[in-house]
Amino acid sequence: MTGPSDLSARIRAARRILLSGHQRADGDCLGSLVLLARSLAVDGRRTRILLPDEPDPRLRDWPPGRLAARYRPGEALPEHDLLLVCDTSSLARLGALAEPVRASGRPRACIDHHPLAAADRGDWDLLCHDPAAPATGLLAWRLAATLGLEPDAAACEAAFLALAADTGWFRHANTSPEVWALAAELVGRGVDSAALYRRVWQRLPAAAVRGVGLAAAGFELRAGGRLALAAVGPERLAAAGAELADADEVLDLLRSVAGVEVVAVVHARAGRVRASLRSRGPVDVNEVARSFGGGGHRNAAGLTWPPGTDPAAAAAALADRLETALAAVGGGGGNP
Ligand SMILES: [Mn+2]
Missing domain, CATH: 3.10.310.30 (Diaminopimelate Epimerase; Chain A, domain 1)
Structure with a gap:
């Protein structure tokens, strides 16, 4: 099992990082991706988010989500030194991206908190996996901290979105002290939680x-x-x-x-x-x-x-x- 330190070393060395997540990305998946894409795009490193399909429709009006492009089946993957997948450890959940990702032969890293199926372990060169983590966004935040990165306003909102999405807006049993502490820190850094709630959760037809x-x-x-x-x-x-x-x-x-x-x-x-x-x-x-x-x-x-x-x-x-x-x-x- 690899951990955050192996992953951070590999990320430091990578110049072009392609980020992706599971089909119909939810708030935790997209939040983790935006947090990392924004935070890692420093020191001349380029990041790009490519999703297999449309995210959860509730995220349509979440502006930072527009940083994420949709994959069109048949098109070539963008050049990258490292693929970073958030919120799933199953390549099958990359949908239309699964096959081109397998065929690319590029190094693959995964940051996830879902139970890891034994059959999926071999699909990853690097695995930052913690099934006890309340959200992948928390793992992504810890990774950014390990790398000494300074998340900007959009990255902070993305981290808050990830926590809120996977804890049922801080109601479920996985709302740990670390979740509350990070949520408080993010609000302290300027995240407008009420505006985010309106924009994502109060937009049902x-x-x-x-x-x-x-x-x-x-x-x-x-x-x-x-x-x-x-x-x-x-x-x-x-x-x-x-x-x-x-x-x-x-x-x-x-x-x-x-x-x-x-x-x-x-x-x-x-x-x-x-x-x-x-x-x-x-x-x-x-x-x-x-x-x-x-x-x-x-x-x-x-x-x-x-x-x-x-x-x-x-x-x-x-x-x-x-x-x-x-x-x-x-x-x-x-x-x-
Ligand atoms: Mn999740």
């Missing part, structure tokens, strides 16, 4: 709110109230003039129900049935998601079924697997 309502209204409780499941298909959404691009708001609502330990939202995106899972107890939803070919973290994971999957059958199979997982960890049946 009206149809998305109708989609949240539709999904939440039909949710069911299973496993004696320990599992909350909501499923809404594209036809019902379309009929109501609603959409549900992201399940976050529905997940938050279901998670707020007393006694619920695991929540699952089954919905469709780009014609594929997918599910988002959250756990606030001992159930490892990453394991459950992986059993369906998905993945993520212990407490937050997702999966996408193959094209043509029937949404109702997918939801039923997932609910069965989650009920089994809940039974395996025991507990429930009333609180003391």
Whole structure:
């Protein structure tokens, strides 16, 4: 296992760094990339962010995100001495970029906090991996500090975005003392947290709110109230003039129900049935998601079924697997 010191030595020596992240980059992924791209572009070093596809649509109005270009399948990768991938250790999650990255033969470094699959380890020349880190942005910040870099205003906002995104705006159990301390430091350096919140989290289209309502209204409780499941298909959404691009708001609502330990939202995106899972107890939803070919973290994971999957059958199979997982960890049946 390599660590931040090996990585920082390699970064110091690199003149052209290409940065990338997972498909549909979220706030942690894009925040980490912008933080590093801005901070590393000193001493004549050039940095460039190239994403496999469009980021999370909520990030559309986040101006520093415009530093990130989208890869057009077929085009050559920009010249680089080092590829730095943030927020995934799975090359497959680079989507359309995975194949050109493999073919380039350039050194690859990864900064990530997702559970590392043994099969993925060999894909990286350098690995800065800490599954206990609340956000990849925190690892990126530590790396910038190791390198003695001075993040500018955009880099500070990017770091704050990364922390806020992966801690559910500082509410989840991963909101560690280090997260609070760094968030305070960033606000002290001038980050306008309320403006960032408005720009990223308060920009839902009206149809998305109708989609949240539709999904939440039909949710069911299973496993004696320990599992909350909501499923809404594209036809019902379309009929109501609603959409549900992201399940976050529905997940938050279901998670707020007393006694619920695991929540699952089954919905469709780009014609594929997918599910988002959250756990606030001992159930490892990453394991459950992986059993369906998905993945993520212990407490937050997702999966996408193959094209043509029937949404109702997918939801039923997932609910069965989650009920089994809940039974395996025991507990429930009333609180003391
Ligand atoms: Mn992350």
